Amino acid sequence: MQTELSKQLGVEHAVFGFTPFPAVAAAISRAGGFGVLGAVRYTAPEDLKRDLDWIEAHVEGRPYGLDVVMPAKKVEAPSGQALSEADVEAMIPEGHRQFVRDTLAKYGVPELAEGEASGWRITGWMEQVARSQLDVAFDYPIRLLANALGSPPADIVARAHERGVLVAALAGSARHARKHQEAGIDIVVAQGYEAGGHTGEIASMVLTPEVVDAVDPLPVLAAGGIGSGRQIAAALALGAQGVWLGSLWLTTAEADLHSSALTRKLLAAGSGDTVRSRALTGKPARQLRTEWTDAWDAPDGPGTLPMPLQGLLVAEAVSRIQKYEVDPLLGTPVGQIVGRMNDVRSVRAVFDDLTRGFEQAVDRVQRIAGRSGQ
């Protein structure tokens, strides 16, 4: 499965796998794809360094990349000064904090232990955190830097290009994609409505060719709704130069969700069991629908706060829900493809299914077109 982009990056298959887990990223690259480590959960640069060291030791020389989250708009004081996490915390209304406490109390969610840090942090949303991640990452031979929110700042694009690192950015509309192109990025990830995490309203079937045409000749990766070889063939038929898969790896054997209850929920969920909600970060992000997302989306709730306030507001609560596996509230960002994630298999097994399914889908389309298959 070779496109110009996969050749440029030296990978066997134009399959890009986004994952927060180093073991998954390395396994995707070893399987012949391109593993991309999501950096948003790293607060401390040394943790990211440790995990990049691990990938280096396990990737067998294959290429891989890093995904950071730099919001297009900085959170700053009216003076234009960057704000600290504490400054931002202070902007959260007490009524919202009370709603979090009340909701957790209603479900009897225990407190974290004294001094126990919230394991689930989203401070990576803040530009200064993302920049410290990049200071670490540029010491490693990453081949791709992706930004999940808006175009990365010009100096970051320049630093990446100096090091021969391709820059990718996610887009949910053709207009958004053209902005990335103007910002000098190299690859657009067209993220459809059905995708997990932050996503827009336009579904992949419409979005992918629209973005392909809008930014031509930039290569486009299709994201959203892809978890089988048939869907990969579809995305490539739509004009993508590769696919960007995130959700599918969450139930692989190498993934480390720290919660068997969450894994069970993912395995059981159907394609209709997700919701596009602002509950997690303040921007619409597709995730498992739970009583937690229902509470935030209810008309009689306080409503969500803008990014990054919502993420800071709920960080500890989400950690508690995950630690104590409070089933009705337990969720995670995931796309509609969750309906296909029905067993735990190795990354290699999943990957082999993708490439085999792709070949079968190409056979099928060739037959329909009246051309001889293989």
Next chain:
Amino acid sequence: MQTELSKQLGVEHAVFGFTPFPAVAAAISRAGGFGVLGAVRYTAPEDLKRDLDWIEAHVEGRPYGLDVVMPAKKVEAPSGQALSEADVEAMIPEGHRQFVRDTLAKYGVPELAEGEASGWRITGWMEQVARSQLDVAFDYPIRLLANALGSPPADIVARAHERGVLVAALAGSARHARKHQEAGIDIVVAQGYEAGGHTGEIASMVLTPEVVDAVDPLPVLAAGGIGSGRQIAAALALGAQGVWLGSLWLTTAEADLHSSALTRKLLAAGSGDTVRSRALTGKPARQLRTEWTDAWDAPDGPGTLPMPLQGLLVAEAVSRIQKYEVDPLLGTPVGQIVGRMNDVRSVRAVFDDLTRGFEQAVDRVQRIAGRSGQ
């Protein structure tokens, strides 16, 4: 573009075109596809008869079909007796009627002339109307009967099968599709989130293969987001035996929207200019987003009524908005593919683009798979 289903129906290309316009339906069939006439706008059986006569005279012996709308739930009195249109009208609250009057007044929408009938009727939603349509249609050599809401009643399926007419039903989920299969229908139209008209939450990229697997070996047509040969190739790669296109024909030369202002709005609209709203029928249906849909979807509005009440409530208003081309309120059901409908061309020109684009997409996928293209 040949699948088992296209061979069974004797068409050159597995492209099914749904349209309310006889001239478009006939042109699709003449171009090598399968035209399906939407019957919902016909209140009087003799109007449907006139238009089927016209199709017969212009289809050059090619096969075509009919699409009706029979709600799964009948509107009936507690006694189980079928209700007349007048009975149903009486169920509409006065507050909702006032909201319609106020909204129309706010935009200065003129009244219809004395005695002028509302041109835009949705009484076809009611089962007794759909049955009278079928009494007409079964006298014609239709090859396909599609139902847009739920499975058709068992006696209708039996009548169709006696006449060698294949029965299709639209589905927005695998569960819904399996119900159709149990009801004995022959073809499932998997209608994705991005589609125009009544549609569910699951996007085509995820829905199509899910439905294909759920109802195997029944043939599935992919609907939603398809308006180019690339998208047809994608849908077939996903496992569909054909595609079902509705929106794309609205801006063809043969379409008769009775409103140049509406045509202009469709040509100008982008993929982000639609909304899935209950404003038109009471069930979520994708349509152009307008100040009319915004008014119904606003949190301080009265909310929409269930089908068929909402459709009866707004029928005259929609006629007035369309007749007087009141721009901010003027809309129509259409899918996200509206972003690709940017010029008025003949059905034949549109169709030829589809087949040419399909061949190019197959070339592309073959090259990526390392197989020689044509």
